[in-house]
Amino acid sequence: xxxxxxxxxxxxxRPKIMGVVNATPDSFFEGARHVQADAAIARARELLAxxxxxxxxxxxSTRPGADPVSEAEEWRRLAPVLEGLRGLPVPLSIDTRRPxxxxxxxxxxxxxxxxxxxxxxxxxxxxxxxSGAGVCIMHMAGDPSTMQRAPVYRDVVSQVRExxxxxxxxxxxxxxxxxxxxLDPGIGFGKNLDHNIGLLRNLRSxxxxxxxxxxxxxxxxxxxxxxxxxxxxxxxxxxxxxPAGRLVGSVVAAVAAVAQGAxxxxxxxxxxxxxxxxxxxxxxx
Numbered sequence: 245x246x247x248x249x250x251x252x253x254x255x256x257x258r259p260k261i262m263g264v265v266n267a268t269p270d271s272f273f274e275g276a277r278h279v280q281a282d283a284a285i286a287r288a289r290e291l292l293a294x295x296x297x298x299x300x301x302x303x304x305s306t307r308p309g310a311d312p313v314s315e316a317e318e319w320r321r322l323a324p325v326l327e328g329l330r331g332l333p334v335p336l337s338i339d340t341r342r343p344x345x346x347x348x349x350x351x352x353x354x355x356x357x358x359x360x361x362x363x364x365x366x367x368x369x370x371x372x373x374x375s376g377a378g379v380c381i382m383h384m385a386g387d388p389s390t391m392q393r394a395p396v397y398r399d400v401v402s403q404v405r406e407x408x409x410x411x412x413x414x415x416x417x418x419x420x421x422x423x424x425x426x427l428d429p430g431i432g433f434g435k436n437l438d439h440n441i442g443l444l445r446n447l448r449s450x451x452x453x454x455x456x457x458x459x460x461x462x463x464x465x466x467x468x469x470x471x472x473x474x475x476x477x478x479x480x481x482x483x484x485x486x487p488a489g490r491l492v493g494s495v496v497a498a499v500a501a502v503a504q505g506a507x508x509x510x511x512x513x514x515x516x517x518x519x520x521x522x523x524x525x526x527x528x529x
Contacts, residue, residue: 248424252357283327302339303322304339336354337357350371350375358428360384377424379420381412432521450469451469472510
């Protein structure tokens with residue numbers, strides 16, 4: 245499977261590691277907060293040296309309970325980081341939910357847009373449609389300020405799958421090729437522990453279901469799955485540890501996600517995740 249992603253066409257024959265670069269003062273994991281652009285740039289280069297296959301840069305926290313920042317403030321934080329990293333030999337993904345920020349980031353060399361607001365805004369779809377950039381569609385119930393208030397699903401796997409493929413249809417209708425699309429079930433975004441575990445156990449079902457209308461004909465597609473578990477509250481709920489102590493749990497969770505069919509894992513700790521995946525591959529599955 246190949247993923248078209250701006251300057252790159254990425255083979256997903258082996259799982260890819262996406263390193264998290266936060267240009268924010270309030271991310272849930274204190275160790276990933278970088279207020280100054282120079283610090284965020286240095287962290288990105290460190291993740292690249294550790295073996296990151298992609299970098300995901302965000303300038304607005306979307307942790308549970310987070311308050312939004314202004315569009316101007318998000319771009320003020322993001323622009324110098326993207327400027328300092330443009331031209332790196334890996335795809336640069338931008339974690340944003342604002343169409344204007346998407347357009348500015350793409351003009352500055354971004355290769356992917358990772359929209360936690362699910363591309364529900366038609367302007368967001370238009371921002372990416374003709375760009376050639378990769379797009380990541382994430383499922384979220386509600387918004388960051390409300391999403392963890394007693395989330396309820398009839399059947400979390402089928403409902404998330406149905407929603408994601410509905411968004412795929414909308415993007416394809418606007419001219420986004422299916423070879424540019426990645427799906428993210430949104431672990432921890434409007435889900436409790438049982439919901440998260442249920443989704444992880446059924447990643448292949450999320451990837452393989454769905455008919456997409458392309459070039460006037462419906463066809464079944466299998467889309468790559470991106471999973472972000474790193475140091476999240478799910479790990480804390482299982483281990484009883486705070487974010488700073490969730491490294492081991494996060495690496496095991498990343499390996500488990502790949503074993504269940506994830507093509508990309510989004511992590512804070514690239515070197516350790518790379519080691520975990522190497523051992524998993526060596527011992528066989």
